[in-house]
Amino acid sequence: MHSLKKKILRIVLLAVATALFAGAAACGPAREPQTGSLPENYVPEVGGRIKLTCRQDVYPNDTTRAAVRNWVNWFVSQNPTVSVETDFNVPDYSPLIASKTLGDVFWLADDQVYKFAVSDEALMPLDYYVEAFGIDLTNVYAGIHELAVVNGRLCFAAACTSIINFVYNVDLLTEAGVLQTGERIPNDWTWDDFKHYCEALKRYDNDGVTLTQTGAMFPFNWSPTLVPNLYGFGGQWVDKENHRVNFTDDKVKKGVEEMIYLLENRLVYPAFITMGSEMRKEYGKLTENTLENYGFVYCTCYTTLPQRAEVYNKAGIEWDSIAWPTYEYKGSPTGALGFGVFSYTRNRDTAAAMVLSLYTEEGQRALHSQVGGDVPVLQNLAENEDFWHLDMRSDGYDGKNYDAFTSNYDRFVPCQIAAVVPPELVSVITDGLTNLYTAYCKNQTSWADKLAELETQCNDLWATLE
Numbered sequence: 361m362h363s364l365k366k367k368i369l370r371i372v373l374l375a376v377a378t379a380l381f382a383g384a385a386a387c388g389p390a391r392e393p394q395t396g397s398l399p400e401n402y403v404p405e406v407g408g409r410i411k412l413t414c415r416q417d418v419y420p421n422d423t424t425r426a427a428v429r430n431w432v433n434w435f436v437s438q439n440p441t442v443s444v445e446t447d448f449n450v451p452d453y454s455p456l457i458a459s460k461t462l463g464d465v466f467w468l469a470d471d472q473v474y475k476f477a478v479s480d481e482a483l484m485p486l487d488y489y490v491e492a493f494g495i496d497l498t499n500v501y502a503g504i505h506e507l508a509v510v511n512g513r514l515c516f517a518a519a520c521t522s523i524i525n526f527v528y529n530v531d532l533l534t535e536a537g538v539l540q541t542g543e544r545i546p547n548d549w550t551w552d553d554f555k556h557y558c559e560a561l562k563r564y565d566n567d568g569v570t571l572t573q574t575g576a577m578f579p580f581n582w583s584p585t586l587v588p589n590l591y592g593f594g595g596q597w598v599d600k601e602n603h604r605v606n607f608t609d610d611k612v613k614k615g616v617e618e619m620i621y622l623l624e625n626r627l628v629y630p631a632f633i634t635m636g637s638e639m640r641k642e643y644g645k646l647t648e649n650t651l652e653n654y655g656f657v658y659c660t661c662y663t664t665l666p667q668r669a670e671v672y673n674k675a676g677i678e679w680d681s682i683a684w685p686t687y688e689y690k691g692s693p694t695g696a697l698g699f700g701v702f703s704y705t706r707n708r709d710t711a712a713a714m715v716l717s718l719y720t721e722e723g724q725r726a727l728h729s730q731v732g733g734d735v736p737v738l739q740n741l742a743e744n745e746d747f748w749h750l751d752m753r754s755d756g757y758d759g760k761n762y763d764a765f766t767s768n769y770d771r772f773v774p775c776q777i778a779a780v781v782p783p784e785l786v787s788v789i790t791d792g793l794t795n796l797y798t799a800y801c802k803n804q805t806s807w808a809d810k811l812a813e814l815e816t817q818c819n820d821l822w823a824t825l826e
Contacts, residue, residue: 393703396485396513396712404492404709407441412699412714413456413463419448427732434726435714442710457482460704464711468516470507470696471583471778471786477515479783484701485513489712495719499738503772507696507779516700517718519727520734521742523683524584524693524775525764526576526656527668530678533655536560547683547767551592551618554656554685558627561655570644571626576656577648578628580619580797583790584693584775585658588684589615591773592691598780603822605781605789607815613808616796620807623800629654633794636802652677661695662735662765665750673756681764692768693775696737735765742766782825785818792817 412432419425425448432444447463456462457480468476477483490497497505504518533539538560545553558575565572579585590597595612598605606612622628631648651657651671659668659681672679684692698718701711717723724736728748736742743766751757778786792814796807 393481394484394701394705394708396488396701396708398488398492402488402492404489404713406439406710406713408707408710409443409445410465410705410707410710410714411445411447411463413450413453413466414446414448415453415467416449416451418467424732427727427730427734430730431717431723431727434722435717438717438722439710439713442714444714453482462702462704464702464705464707465699465714466702468698468700469776470518470522470698470774471776473508473515473700474510474778475783476700477510477513482700482703483515484703484705484708484712485515486517486701486712486716487514489709489716490514493713493716495716497719499740500719501737501739501742501769501772503694503769504696504737507694507774508698516698517715518696518698518737519718520662520697521737521765522661522695522697522775523735523765523772524661524695525659525684526682527659527665527672527679528656528682529652529654529672530680532561532573533557536655538655544680544761545682547761547763549682549685551685551687551691555621555627557655558622559625562626565644569642571642571646572644573653574626574629574643574646575654576628577631577651577654577658578622578656579631579658580623581632581790581794583777584660584695586790586793587775587777588687588691588693588773589618591615592687592689593618594689600780603826605785605815605818605822607811607818613811616793616807616811619797620800623797630797630801633798633801638803639801656682663732666754669756681761683764683767686768686771690771690773692771692773694772695775695779697734739766739769781818782822784825785821788818788821789814 414428419428429446432446436442436444450456453462453466462482501521504521508514508516508518528545530539534541538557561573561575562571563573564570590612593611593614595609595615597607597612623630626642629643629646635643646653652675657668659665665681669679686692699715701708701715705711718727721738721741724738724741725747728734728736731753733748736748746752749757749762751760774780777789781789796810799810800807
C-alpha cells in the first residue's frame with residue numbers, strides 16, 4: 361500500500377511537471393529563430409495571444425500612444441480570437457533580445473532594420489506571409505518599401521513615411537520680395553531656388569557684418585540633412601553590393617561642395633556644430649532657438665510639425681510646409697517607422713498578420729486617423745484622402761501644404777546613413793562629414809582631402825567586416 365501511494369505521487373508530480381513545462385514552452389520564446397519560410401499554399405492560423413513592445417522614448421504618453429492603441433483595437437476587432445498585450449515602457453530592446461523575451465511584434469525605425477535583421481537576427485522575414493495573406497504591395501510607396509528590405513528579404517512593415525522637409529516663414533519671404541502676397545512655394549522647387557531664396561533673406565546689422573537674419577537653420581550633424589546632396593547631383597556614394605563608399609567621385613564631391621557654398625556665403629545658420637570665432641561673430645545672436653530669424657527651418661517629420669507650428673503661431677507668423685528642394689537626380693530624403701516580428705515569436709502567424717495589416721487600407725486608417733497618427737504609406741490614401749491631416753483633429757492647420765509630405769515620391773532616397781551601411785560605419789560617416797563641415801567653419805578649408813581620408817577609412821573598416 362505504501363509503495364502504491366509512492367507510485368501514484370510520482371505519477372502526479374510527473375504530470376504536474378510536464379504540464380508546467382508545456383505551459384512554459386507555449387508562452388515562452390521559440391528555441392530557434394523563425395525564418396519566415398512557409399510551405400506552398402500555406403494557410404496561416406490567426407488567433408491566440410501576442411505581445412506588442414514599443415520604446416518608451418518614442419511613445420512616452422497617452423497622446424503618442426493613442427494611434428497605436430487604435431490600430432491594436434481595430435486588429436483585435438477583426439480577429440476576435442486574438443488578444444494583444446501592449447508594453448510601451450521598454451527603454452532598451454537589447455536585454456530583451458538577448459533573453460529572447462522581446463514582444464512578438466515590436467516597433468522599429470528604418471535605420472535599425474539592418475542591425476536587428478543581420479547583427480541581432482531578431483527580425484523574422486515577412487516575404488512568404490505577404491503571399492499567404494494576399495497583401496498587395498503595389499500601393500506602398502516604392503521608396504518606403506525598399507527601406508524595409510535587407511539582403512532581398514522584407515524585414516518589417518512601414519507604418520508611416522518619415523519625409524524630411526522644411527517649414528518656412530511666409531511673412532519673411534513676402535517681405536523679401538521672394539513671394540507675392542498670398543503666394544506659396546511650389547513643391548517642385550529646386551536646390552537653386554533654395555539658394556536664391558536664402559540669399560534674398562540675408563539681413564545685416566548696422567555694422568554690415570553681423571547677421572540678424574539668414575536663409576535657413578540647417579543642421580550639419582544630422583544624417584537626413586547630410587545625405588540628400590550626396591545623391592542629388594548624380595553621385596552614388598554607397599555601393600552596397602561591393603561593400604564600398606565613394607566620396608571622391610566628382611558628382612558626390614559636387615554635393616559636398618554645394619553644402620560648403622551654403623556656409624561660405626552665409627546662406628544658412630550651421631546648426632549644432634561648433635563655429636570658429638570669426639564665423640560665430642558674424643552670426644551674432646542667431647541660435648538654434650531663434651526660429652523667427654530664418655526663412656526656412658528643417659522639420660524632422662510630420663509628427664513634429666505641431667512643435668514648429670506652435671512657435672510661429674505664438675509669434676503671430678504666417679507659416680507653411682514645403683517639400684525638400686528637388687535636384688536633377690533623386691535626392692528627397694525620407695525614412696520610415698514601422699513594426700517587425702520578433703524572430704523568436706511563438707505565434708508567428710498572428711504576429712505576421714498584425715504587422716502586415718499595416719499594408720491594408722483599413723490598418724492605415726486605424727493608425728493614422730487618431731491623434732499621434734502620421735503620413736500613410738499607401739499612396740492612394742496619402743495623396744487622395746485627408747483623414748490623416750492635422751486640420752481633421754486640431755485647430756490652426758487649415759489650408760496648409762499637406763502635399764509637402766507626399767510630393768516627389770519618385771525622388772525618395774534613404775535619409776538615414778544607417779539604412780544603407782553596416783552599423784559599424786554609421787558613426788564614422790556621420791562624424792566624418794560633421795567634422796568636415798565643422799573644420800570649414802573654423803577656417804580649415806581642405807575639405808576635399810578630408811573627404812578622401814573618410815572614404816579610405818570607411819572602406820578599410822568595411823573590408824574587415826566581410
